[in-house]
Structures are given as C-alpha cells and as structure tokens.
Amino acid sequence: MSLGEKESGAWVCRRIRKSTSAVPILAMTAFSLDYYIKDASLSGAQGIVAKTDRAGMRHAIRTIASGGTWGPMFDTTTIAHIRLENQPTRKLLTGRESEAMNLAATGLRLRDVATRMNISESTVKTLIAKARSKLGATSLREAVAIWTGETDA
Structure with missing residues (x-):
C-alpha cells in the first residue's frame, strides 16, 4: 500500500x-x-x-x-x-486536522485558527468536522475534550 x-x-x-x-x-x-x-x-x-x-x-x-x-x-x-x-483501532487525525484541533483546544475562534494556519475559515470548519467524526464527537467542545484527554469518551 x-x-x-x-x-x-x-x-x-x-x-x-x-x-x-x-x-x-x-x-x-x-x-x-x-x-x-x-x-x-x-x-x-x-x-x-x-x-x-x-x-x-x-x-x-x-x-x-x-x-x-x-x-x-x-x-x-x-x-x-x-x-x-491492545488498543482498538481508531482513525488518527491528519497533520492538518491535528493542528486545527490543537489550536481550537487553546480556545481560539475558528477565524483565528484559520489565520494561524493560513487557510480559510471554511477549510478550518472542514478539518474540524473530519476530526470530530474520527473522534466520535458530536460537538467541537466534545472533540476538544477527547483530543486533549480531558474525558474518558
């Protein structure tokens, strides 16, 4: 492959x-x-x-x-x-999805994440949506909690 x-x-x-x-x-x-x-x-x-x-x-x-x-x-x-x-297989985030999640986890607004990543706010929303899906989260807040390990979800 x-x-x-x-x-x-x-x-x-x-x-x-x-x-x-x-x-x-x-x-x-x-x-x-x-x-x-x-x-x-x-x-x-x-x-x-x-x-x-x-x-x-x-x-x-x-x-x-x-x-x-x-x-x-x-x-x-x-x-x-x-x-x-021994861990169940879980889809990992891409580098850009990880970067968007890391920035979102700091409390930045999506437009500020877009500015830092030098991409459009629409692209940030797409990256976050893909990350949420891979993490099994229903909201950005839940995704950040899972991503940062602040929940057992």
Whole structure:
C-alpha cells in the first residue's frame, strides 16, 4: 500500500508500531514540536525532533537506536507496541486536522485558527468536522475534550 494524501506520519508510525516492536521510530517535523509531540507519543514513536535541530537529531537517533527514548512522554518500542497492539483501532487525525484541533483546544475562534494556519475559515470548519467524526464527537467542545484527554469518551 502506498502512502496516500490522507495518511499522516502519525498514522504510518502507529501502523508500524502496532505490528512490531523491532523498529525504533523517531518522528521529525518542520512545525512546532508542541503541536506534534502528543501525536508522536500516542502513535508509538520513541521521540520527536525538529528537522532543523541537527545536533538534537544525532543524539536522539543514537538514544533510540540503543533502546532509549527521546523525551519524557515517550515509551520504549516494546511498551509502545504492547499499548497499541491492545488498543482498538481508531482513525488518527491528519497533520492538518491535528493542528486545527490543537489550536481550537487553546480556545481560539475558528477565524483565528484559520489565520494561524493560513487557510480559510471554511477549510478550518472542514478539518474540524473530519476530526470530530474520527473522534466520535458530536460537538467541537466534545472533540476538544477527547483530543486533549480531558474525558474518558
């Protein structure tokens, strides 16, 4: 299967980790680590680094290659594999859906989310609607609660 437009890095990571504990995974992003650290951790990665942080990247690669983790939120390959293997399959959000949810979770209005993401408010509404559906939420408020882990839903 080829990686399509709808499959995010988190989706790929989760799929790999759910099937094996043999491969350490280091997530990399050009965006803010704050936006994607939770996604990377929940998806079974052993750490995340900024693409521009060459020194950090070298250290992170060495650390996870030797069985460690890069950052306090991350599990070893074995623990992440067991966690994901025993979780029911749930659709993950794409990078843009995650970004919209992260911004919405800060309390921003949708037009402000659109401004920050440099997209139209209509596109933000579409991203949020898709995220709500994937999260099984009936409202933005419920989706944010699920997304941020402030509910057991």
